[in-house]
Amino acid sequence: MKVLNKNKIDAVLNRLAEQSEVFVPMQRGPQSGFFAWKSFENKTDKLALDVLNVYLPPKNVVLPQTEKMYSFQQEGVEVKIEKVYEDPNPKIIFGIRGCDAQGIACLDQAFLTRGYEDGFYKARREATTIIANACYAPGPNCFCTSMGGNPAEVPTADVLLRDAGEQGYVWESQTAKGQAATEKIADLLEDKQVTLPSAKPVTRTVNYEGVAEKLKGMFEHPIWAKYSEPCQTCGICTYSCPTCYCFDIQVKNWGEEGYRFRCYDSCMYREYTLMAGGHNPREATVERFRNRFLHKLQFFNERYGTPLCTGCGRCMVVCPAGVSIVQIINEIKEAELDA
C-alpha cells in the first residue's frame, strides 16, 4: 500500500500547491470551511483533517459564492464584451468527505447535463482533482448511508485517503487525474502494509426508499404547513448544504464599465420567484419550504436519478428553528394518503 505519513502532510500540500490551488478543510478562527492552503496562517488557522467535517461545504471550489462572469464596456450606443472569466487553473480539493464528494457529483449532474454545459462550472470542474478522506467515525447527525452514500468508499474521488491513525493515510489513486496527482508527490509516500480501522456504523438512518414516488401525491399534504411553521426562511440551510446550487445573476457597473457576476441565492427568500409585475408563485413560507424539500427529495430525483441530499446532516445542526429533514422523511414514509 502507498502510505502518507502524517508528519509529511504539510510537505505534500506544499508540493501540490506548486502547480495547483489546493483547498483544505480548515478551522479559521471561529469558522470552518475549505480554504486555500496558500492562505494558511499559524496564528488563526488549524487543519481540520481529523475532524468529522467543516461547516461550509467545499462546493465553493467549483461554484464560488461570488463568480465574475464577463466584463463589458458601454460607450453611448456601442457595447462590447471585454473578457469572459472562465477559470481553468488547476485546483485540488484535499480532504473532502464522501457526503460532500457526492454533493459535487450532484452539481455535475445539474451543471453539465441536460442540453447545456455551464461554461464557468465546466472550466472549474474539469480542472479540479478530488482527494477524498474516507470517514470511519460518523457523527450523530450523519445519515449518508440512507441517501445512497458510503462513508468509507468514495467512488467519485480521484484519490482516496484512508486514515490508519498513527500509521498514516493509505493513499489510493482511483482515476487518471488521481494518478497525475500521485506522481507529483510519489517520493513523499512510503510503501508499507497497514491495518485499516474498522468503520463505526452510521447511527442515524432514515428510510428513503419510495419517498420520491410517494411525494408525487403529497403536494397538498398538511405535513408542509406543520413543519414550515417554525421556519424563519433565514436561508442558513441552503448556504451550508453541499448540494444547494441555486444562483442569481447580477451586474456591477461604474461609469461605462462593468461586469456581470453570479452569486448564491436561496429558494427560501421571497424574492426568489418574485416577477416584475408583482406576481409571486411562492409568496408564503410554506410554499417555499415545500418547494425546497420537494426539490431535494423528489424533483431532482425525477430529473437526474439521484436525490439532492447526501445525508451530511449540516442543515439539522445549523437550523435555528430546529427543522429536521430526517423527521420530515420519516413522516413522509408514515403518512397516510387518501386512496
Next chain:
Amino acid sequence: MKEITNQIQSIAQRLLESGQVELFMAWEKGDFDYQSKPYFARTVEESKKIVFDKYSIHNLSNALLKYRDGHEKIGIVVKGCDSRGIVRLLEDKQFQRDRLYIVGVCCPGMKDPLQAMRDNSGFNPQPESTELANKCAQCIQPNPVIYDELLGTEQPAHLQGERFGRVNAIENMPVDERYRFFADVLSKCIRCYACRQACVACNCRSCVFDETKPQWVGRETSVGDNMMYHLVRASHMAGRCIECGECERVCPVNIPLMLLNQKLIKDVDKFYGPYEAGMKYEEGAKPPLSRYKEDDPDDFI
C-alpha cells in the same frame, strides 16, 4: 424549570380549551436533550409537548410576524428579551396588543442549543458551549416587561463584566486597527441574511436590500458590499434594537454582530437618551430616531 413547564402547559390548555387563543407559541424538545425548538400548539393534546427548560432560548416574538396580517388570537411565552421584542412589534405597529395573551417567564439564563448541536455534531474540534449562552452573558433585562401572566421568580441581570465592555475595547483602538478589525470580521460574511430573518426589529415588508430600483447594496461578498450591508442594517436598528442577540447566535460564520448593535445602543442612549429600546410599552411611543424634537443634539453632524 419542571414546575414552570407544568404551569405553562396548564395555561396553554386553559386558553386553548376556552377558545381564548387559537394558537399557543412555546418550545418543544428536538431530537436531542440539548435541543429545544419553537413549537406551535393548537389543541390541548398538542400543548402537552410544551417544555420550558434551559435550552428554550429561541426568541418567539419573531414568529409573530408570520401572523401579523391575520386575526387569530395568539398565546405566547416570553422571557425578558423576547418580551422586549413584543414591545418592538407593538411600537412598530406590526401587531395588535389585544390579539396577544402573553405569558412572561423570569429567565434564569439559557444555554445555546445551536452551540450544543455544533459541539455534539463532530464538526467542532474543541467544544464551544458555555455555561451561559453568549447572548445571555450580556443580558440586562431577564424579567419580562410586558405580560398578562408572570411565572418564575424575579431574576437579577445576568450581565457578566462591564456593559459595553467589548464596545469600549474597540473604541479604544486606533482608527486603522479598528478598520482592519471590521474588514477582517465582515469579509467572512456569506450574505445568507440569517441575521435579518432572525431579527424581530427587521420587520419591513419590503427590505431595502431586496430593492432593485435602485439596488442599494450589491450582492457580492466583497468587503465593500458586506460592510455596507452590515452598517446599513445596524443603522436601521439604531434606537430599535432590543438586544436579544439572536442575530449573533444564528450567524453561521460567527460574526460578532452585537458589537455594532451595542455601539449604536450606547450612542443613542448618550445622544438621545436616556433610552433603552422596548423596555416599556406606551401607546404612541416611538424610537428616538423616529421622532423629531427641537432640542435633539446635532453637534456631531
Next chain:
Amino acid sequence: MPNDNTLNPLVPSIVEVIDIVDETPDVKTFYVRNETGVPFDVMPGQLAMVSLMPTGEAMFSVSWQEEKEHLQFAIKRVGLMTDELHTIEVGQKIGVRGPYGNGFPVEPCKGKDMLFIAGGIGLAPLRSFIKYCFKNRADYGKIQIIYGSRSYADLCFKDELFNQWPKEKDTEVFVTIDNPEEAWKGNVGFVPSYLEQLNPDPSGKIAVSCGPPIMIKFVLKALEKMGYTDEQVITTLEMRMKCGIGKCGRCNIGSEYICLDGPVFNLAQLKQLPPEW
C-alpha cells in the same frame, strides 16, 4: 443551440436595435439584428434572454422572426429592466442570447383548426405562432383569434389585429376590452367569459392560450367545460428567470424548468405538475 460566437451559454452576443414601435402606452416592439442578420434561428414560442449591459437581463418570448432580417420582441414596461429598455433609442447595442425553450408544436398541429386565446401582452408569444400559421396557411385549418385587453389603448398589434388578420383566408378575429369606452363598438367583457360566449366547437381544434396567470387559469377551466380534451389545450407559461438554461433553479414548476422544458405545455402535461404558477 447557443449563440454561435461564444461557447459559453451564459454570455450574450451583441445585437443592434434597428427599430422601435410603440404598440400601447406601455408596450414597445423592438426589432434587433446583428451584422450577419438574425443572431439565431428561432421557432414560434421560443424565448431569448435580452440584456441591457449595465442594468440586467430578462427573458422575453420572440414575437416573430422575419427571415434573416431581424428578431422582434414585444416588451411591456413592468420593472427595472423593462423601464430602462423603454428609454433606449434606435441604434443602441444590446445583448441577446438564445433561443431557449421548447417552442410551440407547429408540426403536430398541422391539419388542425386553431383557436388562439390571448390577454394583454400575452398576445406577443402567440403572435409568433399565428404568423407562422399565416405564412404556411395551407398547412392549417380554420383560424380563430380571441384577444382582450384592459382598454382600447392597451390592445397590442392593432394594425395586424384589425387590418391584416381578419383579411386572411378562413380567419375570424374577436376582440374585447374590459370596460366600455365611447369610441369602442366591439365586445366588452373579460376574455374567459367572451370565450364561453363564443363557444367555439372543439372538434378537430387545438386551443392555444397565453395571458396573465389568472386569465390562463379561467380560460383552462372554460375550455374544459366546453368539451376540449387535455391534449387539445396548449399554454405558454412565464416565471422569473435568470440563467435561461435550466441551472439556476428558480423557474421550476415541479421538476420541469420553464426555460428548458417549457414554456409551452399542454394541459395533460400541466396537470402532472404541481399547481404552482
